[in-house]
Amino acid sequence: MYTYNITFVVAPDREKDLLDFLRNDLIPQVFNEESPAKSPELKKVVEAGGEKPGPDHGLSIALSATLPTEETAHLWNDHTLLAALGDFHLKFGDHALFFVTLLENIYI
Numbered sequence: 001m002y003t004y005n006i007t008f009v010v011a012p013d014r015e016k017d018l019l020d021f022l023r024n025d026l027i028p029q030v031f032n033e034e035s036p037a038k039s040p041e042l043k044k045v046v047e048a049g050g051e052k053p054g055p056d057h058g059l060s061i062a063l064s065a066t067l068p069t070e071e072t073a074h075l076w077n078d079h080t081l082l083a084a085l086g087d088f089h090l091k092f093g094d095h096a097l098f099f100v101t102l103l104e105n106i107y108i
Helices: 012-030 070-095
Strands: 002-010 038-044 059-067 097-104
Touching (some): 002 070, 012 038, 012 059, 012 070, 059 070, 070 097
Antiparallel strands (some): 002 059, 002 097
């Protein structure tokens, strides 16, 4: 099992706009019934490397989901997620960014 994580970074005053976009646009688009990505979760970064978000730091919201295989994750990225992430750039412009991490789940 794999976890696909997308962390979005925007200005702190854009939190509501980002959450609205994720809940109303991106999540319904990429987690439909046919999607191999399951169990989406949103998480707000409250501290990173000892630093807390503030006016001089971006606000980070992470969206993660599970996928059964690495190959499935790459296909989902290429055929479903990329277009939706393009919509993110159209809405938030050059002053926002995201980064993607694909994690292999290791069970204890």
